[in-house]
Amino acid sequence: MESAIGVLVSQFKAYAGKDGSSDTLSRDEFQKLVKSELSNFVKNASDPAATDQLMSSLDMNNDGELCFLEFWQLIGHLANKHGGFSQ
Numbered sequence: 001m002e003s004a005i006g007v008l009v010s011q012f013k014a015y016a017g018k019d020g021s022s023d024t025l026s027r028d029e030f031q032k033l034v035k036s037e038l039s040n041f042v043k044n045a046s047d048p049a050a051t052d053q054l055m056s057s058l059d060m061n062n063d064g065e066l067c068f069l070e071f072w073q074l075i076g077h078l079a080n081k082h083g084g085f086s087q
Contacts, residue, residue, distance in 0.1 A: 008075060009068070011033070011037060012025070012033075012068055012071060015029045015030075015032060015033040015037075016029055018032075023067065023068070024065035024066060024067050025065060025066040025071060026064070026065055027052065027055060027064065027065075030051065030055050030066055030071075031048055031051045031052075031055075034051050034054070035051070038078070041078045041081075041082065042054065042078070054074070058070045058071065058073050058074055
């Protein structure tokens with residue numbers, strides 16, 4: 001599990017650092033991450049409107065960016081769904 005967490009953190013930072021801060025994902029960075037890394041888990045991952053809507057649902061402070069904890073909500077949801085756990 002430790003290696004899986006390490007991969008998630010390093011991938012987040014790699015995408016987040018593309019246009020500035022490595023602490024947050026911009027809308028463009030989030031779209032690229034979802035399309036490249038989560039296309040088998042996120043429905044309509046290549047549709048910018050769908051990823052915009054997804055990002056908006058995760059952006060709890062409405063600052064137009066996702067911090068790691070906001071992003072982590074998506075990972076938790078996808079893992080829960082993939083594992084077949086009840087809501």
